[in-house]
Amino acid sequence: MVTLGLLHWIIFPLPTDKLHRPLSTFVYSRDGRLLNCFTSSDRFWRKPVPLERISPNLIRSVIACEDRWFYWHPGFNPVSLVSAAIDNLKAGRYVRGGSTITMQIARMMEPKPRTIPNKLIEILRAVQLELTCSKKQLLEIYFNLAPYGGNIEGIGAAAYMYFDKSPDTLSIAEAALLTAVPSSPSQFRPDRDPKTCLNRRNRVLRYLLDNDVISRSDYEQALTEELPHRRVAASVTAPHFCQSIVAARPGVPEIGSTIDFKLQTTCEQLALGYHGELMQKGINNLSVVIIDNRTGDLLAMVGSPDFGDVANHGQINGALAPRSPGSALKPFVYALGFEKGIISPALRVEDLPANYAGYIPVNYDNEYHGVVSVGEALIQSLNVPAVNLTSGVGLKEFHDLLRRGGLTTLNRRYFEYGLPLVLGSGEVTLLELTNLYATLARGGRYLPVRLTKEDAIAQPTGLLTPEACYLVTEILTELKRPDLPASWEFTADMPKVAWKTGTSYGRKDAWAIGYNPDYTVGVWAGNFSAEGSVAIVGAETAAPLMLDIFSQLCADGDRQWFPRPKGISTREVCAVSGQVAGDDCPERILEPYIPGVSPMEPCAIHKKILVDTRTGYQVCRWCDDKKHTETRIYEDWPPRLAAWMASKGIISLIPAHNPQCRQVFAGDKPVITSPEDKAVYIFRPSVPLQYQKILFEASSSADNRKLFWFLDGQLFSTTERENRVFYEPKQGSHQLMCVDDYGRSSSIIFQVQ
CATH class of the missing domain: 2.60.40.10 (Immunoglobulins)
Structure with a gap:
């Protein structure tokens, strides 16, 4: 007998692979709330659950109604089979099968027409299953394979689709209904024939009462519960994020994301409301990203406000689409400049036409300002100083910084982008750019974005110094800004945020990225069709929504701001040059700086000049008559700057030397x-x-x-x-x-x- 049994197992093995079917995927927020769900590859709803997460009400009900001798039989019940055969003969048709739970598993594993030979195969398979699995395992298999109507398989999916709950919380009435459905899933569907289902459920409840499975009070209470008349509408929170995360993790039944459910829904509502205003200006798409600065967790992602907007490509995830960042990369070249000791916040830099082997950068307004402070250049987002600084710090080093900061789309060689890289000649995604700004909030420590709770918590890597990040942050926190939206200009309770905007060439992309110690928020607005619009401006198009989101995040009041790093001190500098103040500097201001790093050159702009009061010429000790001269302080800018500033009436040129003087001066060559x-x-x-x-x-x-x-x-x-x-x-x-x-x-x- 043993030999025959082994031979049978070899010839007729149990097809256990058929017990494993493609699974649906359910994506949850960080606090366990369902964000979205997706059918399996064969379009079924399947959500496997362990037996411990199934309500005892359902387990007792199924065993009582389907197989009360389940714990004692070897896979089939001869008494039930004979009794069923007699009933079928009396009725002259098939009325019941006498199958055990184990035999039903065999039939679900290998569906076949109801014939006597196939019934014998079911018995054989049931015995094999009993020899292979424990009773607990068999119950778990049954509940995860049982059909519950349409494309619903398994109690996990059924409990959600019909009752919007976990199977461990099913009531007695709900358990009775789900006991009845698998016996005829096409007939006993509450969303198709609620009256028939109600009668069937109540018959199950009566059977449970008559067999002392439930009490009279439980029975009467269960009868009062209403049946669901339709399936639960699938959750569609964070659809773009969920689609991307499921595509990256195919076949995973449950994904615990880092998304904050409340914050996500708030962003979706704000984006949808703001989207209506933008569409009136010909701007059809909008994306939002929020990152937790301390952990790198993605807290919210809006790929597009209206996922169902087919006409405007609403299913595209704008948070992951590469686009030109415009001026949004400028803070990072300034951070490099601070770190390398090339600039300090108050230092004056040149804003005049410059020529780099034929490339001549121009400002957004096609105007030049001659000389501006570093802080003003960044706040006003001037192009020429940014390009000059990029050349100064090194294009390769700037490109390397951006790559190490997670901008994977900048995958060409640095010289292919050229100096316009700082103005947006490359493409970045909103998610990666927002995370790069979060590095500033962390004091220069880079963390990759964390999307799920299963993702490892990475160790931060140093990208910039805390001191350089602090100086950039202080500039970006300035409230008196030309890019402040008009709607926010006089808002008294505006949250304290460091932020920067960007507008791409051709006005196709508007950006606004802001951060405080806790969060970094990124907003992009434009058209997925790449169509430009005169209304697409970072400050006017993207910044208002970003600031609105921060108002929600900071609704309980301003958070603690960034502490000043120990490596930052304050010094007096010349108010005109921004260099260390000298004796001849008439006005001085305070400037935060990095001792041992920031430029330490004394002011070379203010100079004492001896002037002949009669002629206005500069004189020297060889031509000074000692009677008609006085000492005056002039601003001695480099020749090119001096000429420009004099032409604008900003300064007076240093007077020419007395032409009657016989002394020869070498002077500066052109x-x-x-x-x-x-x-x-x-x-x-x-x-x-x-x-x-x-x-x-x-x-x-x-x-x-x-x-x-x-x-x-x-x-x-x-x-x-x-x-x-x-x-x-x-x-x-x-x-x-x-x-x-x-x-x-x-x-x-x-x-x-």
Whole structure:
């Protein structure tokens, strides 16, 4: 017998693989609330649960009604089979099968027509199951395979779809209904035929009462409970996030996310309301991301306000779509500048036309400001100072910083982006950009975004120094800002937030990223169709929603702000130059700085000049008559800046030296600022020559009046000191020399290919 049994197991093995079916996926918030759910690959609702999470009411009810000898039989019950056969003969048709729970598992494992040979196979399979599994395991298998109508399989899915609850909380009446459904799932569906289901449920309740499974009071209470008349509508909270997380984890039945349910629904409501206003301006899409700064957890993600908006591609997840960030990357090049000791917050930097081998950056408003403080340059989001600083810190180092900060979409080589990288020549996603800003909130420590509770908690890595991040944060917290939305300008209870906006070229993308010690919020607005709009401006389009979200986050009052790092001190600097104040500086201001790192040069702008009060000329000890002279303080800016500022009436130029003086001064030679030395220009035959002219420009001392330009040894042009010259290029290598009134000269070479 043993040999026959083993031979049978070999020839007719139990197909246990059929007990394992594709599963649905249920995504939960960080506090265990259902966000969204998705059918299995074969379009069924299946949610496996262990027996411990199934209500004892249901277990008792099923065993009493389906197989009361379950714990004692070997897989089949001969008495039940004979009794069922007699009943079927008397009725002249099939009325009941006499199957045990184990036999029902066998039939669910291998569905076959109801015939005597197939019944014998069921018995055989039931015996195999009993020899393979414990009674507890068999019950668990049954409850996870049982059909509950339509595409619902298993008690986990049934309890949710019909009652919106976990199977361990089913009442006696609910358990009675779900006991009845599997015997005829197409007939006893409460969402299809509630009257028939009610009668069937009440018959089950009566049977349980008659067999002392439930008490009279339980029975009467159960009869009063109403039946569900429809399936529970599937939750659709955070649809874009849930879709992306399920796609990354196929086949996982339950995903515990880091999403905060309350915060997510608040963001969805705010985004939907704000979306209506934007659509009137031709802006059809909007995305939001919120990150917990301390853990890196993603707390909310709105990929698009209306998931069902097919016309405007509402199912696209805008939080993961690569887009041009505009000026939103600028804070990070300033942080690098602070860290490397190139700049400090009050230091004045140049905002004048600059030429980088043919690339000439311009500001958003096409205006130049001459000289501005570092803080003003960042707050006003000026392009020229940002490009100059990127060149100063090094394009490669800036690109490396962004890559190490998690911007995976910047996957080309740094020189392919060029200096415009700081202005948005690359593409980033809202999620990764928001997380990069969270690094500023952490004092320079980078953490990857954490999406699920199963994700490992990563150790932070150093990206920037706490001191550099603090200086950037203090600038971005400034309230008197040109990019402050009009609706917030006079809001007294505006939360304290460090924030930056960005608008991409062509006005296709509007960004606003803000942070406080607890949260970082990112908002993007635009069109998934890549259509631009004059209304797409970061400050006006994205910032109001970002600030509204912070108002919700800080509804209980302002949080504790960032503490000043120990490596930050305060010093007096010249109010005009931003350099360490000297004896001749008339006004001084306080500046936070990094001792041992920030620039320490004393102010070189204010100078005492001896002036002849009659002629206005500068005099020296050789031509000073000692009678008609006085000492005056002038601002001595570099020649190029001085000329620009004088032309705008901002300063008076240092007076020229007394022409009657017989003393000779070497002075400063002119400096050619365009072209750059060894620059290479590419001649394009398809472009008209007048559009390919090369700019000749130089800066010279204030005592100079004219400049003489020599190209390849021949006089090319003579100009006033502040004027520029344009040259129609000819192919070849060229030498350019600039000579001033006093014969001082400088030269460079450039090529036209």
